[in-house]
Amino acid sequence: MNTPELCLGALLCGDASGYEIKQRFETIFSHFQKASFAAIYPALTRLEADGLVTARVETQQKRPAKTIYSLTEAGRQRFIDALHESQGDEIFRSDFVLQMFFAELLDADKLAETLERHEQRLRETIARLEAVRDQGGHSPGQRFTLDYGIAVKRASLAFVEQSKATFIHEEPEP
Amino acid sequence: MNTPELCLGALLCGDASGYEIKQRFETIFSHFQKASFAAIYPALTRLEADGLVTARVETQQKRPAKTIYSLTEAGRQRFIDALHESQGDEIFRSDFVLQMFFAELLDADKLAETLERHEQRLRETIARLEAVRDQGGHSPGQRFTLDYGIAVKRASLAFVEQSKATFIHEEPEP
DNA sequence: ACCTACATGTAACCCGTTACATGATTTG
DNA sequence: CAAATCATGTAACGGGTTACATGTAGGT
Structure with missing residues (x-):
């Protein structure tokens, strides 16, 4: 469309x-x-x-x-x-996922920042969708799109949170 | 990029x-x-x-x-x-979600087909990612992108499967 | 003083897509 | 015998983006 x-x-x-x-x-x-x-x-x-x-x-x-x-x-x-x-086509392009694909080439700092920022964005999106949902007054279709977005973003967030430890090794503050 | x-x-x-x-x-x-x-x-x-x-x-x-x-x-x-x-930007555009947003305007047939097709695509994507993952030989970063994709698509699929009943009311075969 | 929200538009540009063109070889 | 795979490219077109241009009102 x-x-x-x-x-x-x-x-x-x-x-x-x-x-x-x-x-x-x-x-x-x-x-x-x-x-x-x-x-x-x-x-x-x-x-x-x-x-x-x-x-x-x-x-x-x-x-x-x-x-x-x-x-x-x-x-x-x-x-x-x-x-x-409409054939229900979807387009997804993620520079975040690309960065993670090449995680080994990133500075430790940049990698940490990348993960942090992505988490942040996911949390903001979830919060925004929940806010819209909680205003109420949506048709079942509209409600589906909100809940679908929330479910998917939550799954993303959970996965990133869980994987973080593999990539970020906490260093003691100097 | x-x-x-x-x-x-x-x-x-x-x-x-x-x-x-x-x-x-x-x-x-x-x-x-x-x-x-x-x-x-x-x-x-x-x-x-x-x-x-x-x-x-x-x-x-x-x-x-x-x-x-x-x-x-x-x-x-x-x-x-x-x-x-890179700022890790993401682009997501979904005509599927748009169709669901306006689910009430779709024929029952088209709605069923839309959901069915989307489920199908999700299953195919999951299968493809699992196949690539199971070939092995990936760096941790590459592994992350595969597992992330699988986790997110599975969450989508689970949500669609669970929501289906709200939109599709099985009619007995004539 | 400055920034944000409201409100509408244009011009230049970039990037990518669709479609076409060619041709051998292998698979069904 | 048709279709898919391997292999490379071009030309035209389309759609959307960035940046610019303008102006008021209200908040910090």
């Missing part, structure tokens, strides 16, 4: 501006999809030209005006079609 | 042709990095021009001649530097 299609998906959760769509990518979608402003804004312009969304401008006091987009019926259908056509 | 840098890493495991480098991406690197022929071959040409690898042609009977690349000391150092500079 490319950015325009993902924007349709984001709008299925309710009308939103480009800025707000980006926020959805940072919260509910954050652990399985990404999109930048530079991809979202042109996508929305295009989707409007194609009749898949409609736009209206909302002026605010004390805030810049924003353009709110709504799915049209065609847009809704387009997204559902795309969902059905 | 981009394709040229990854090729240096692949060559750290021993001299290889472009074709053989691709095979390394399909086996030992397969669960955390990807590279296509169309990215590898130009990368190798470039690396040679930059003095990071050397090339020699090896003729074979009954097989096309192949160009074997070897890391130079500069190439080896370049890769180690890149490893140290």
Whole structure:
């Protein structure tokens, strides 16, 4: 799925501006999809030209005006079609795992930092997902994605914690 | 890490042709990095021009001649530097998780197929990683990446298997 | 004074993918 | 006899990123 299609998906959760769509990518979608402003804004312009969304401008006091987009019926259908056509492909690329593959070539310091940082990130991701989950109000599908993310990240964390000793040999403080 | 840098890493495991480098991406690197022929071959040409690898042609009977690349000391150092500079970034994008997020919009059939297919893929990946691991001869770092992959994929599989009942309601065969 | 949040956009660039082209040999 | 494996490459295209540009309001 490319950015325009993902924007349709984001709008299925309710009308939103480009800025707000980006926020959805940072919260509910954050652990399985990404999109930048530079991809979202042109996508929305295009989707409007194609009749898949409609736009209206909302002026605010004390805030810049924003353009709110709504799915049209065609847009809704387009997204559902795309969902059905999707083969469920996944992309995973990890420089962390690459670093560990070549752990023997890393300085002891860098190796320790790498593991530490990765643990940290996993803990942050888990905390963020739990926070979103605990807000409640999710459909079973949405709930699945949150719990799935939490389960997988927890397994990663457990494995890293357990393997740490193999790679890091505590030195007494001088 | 981009394709040229990854090729240096692949060559750290021993001299290889472009074709053989691709095979390394399909086996030992397969669960955390990807590279296509169309990215590898130009990368190798470039690396040679930059003095990071050397090339020699090896003729074979009954097989096309192949160009074997070897890391130079500069190439080896370049890769180690890149490893140290890496922030361990990860990219994960999953259309499967997206489909599950919108599970309520999918046909019962498509939903069942989606879950089934994902389970299948997870089992295949686990089996492939176990096969590579059981060949033995890996450094602790390499071993970590294999075991990490297996641990994470098993957790995913367990979660999907356990959640299946929530989404699929077995209908008696007509 | 400075940074963050809100809000939208463009231009240049990079990297990688898809598809194509070629050709021998082995396996089913 | 078709398909897969071995082996290398190019050309066109597409998609997304980085960086830039602009401006207000509110918090530290």
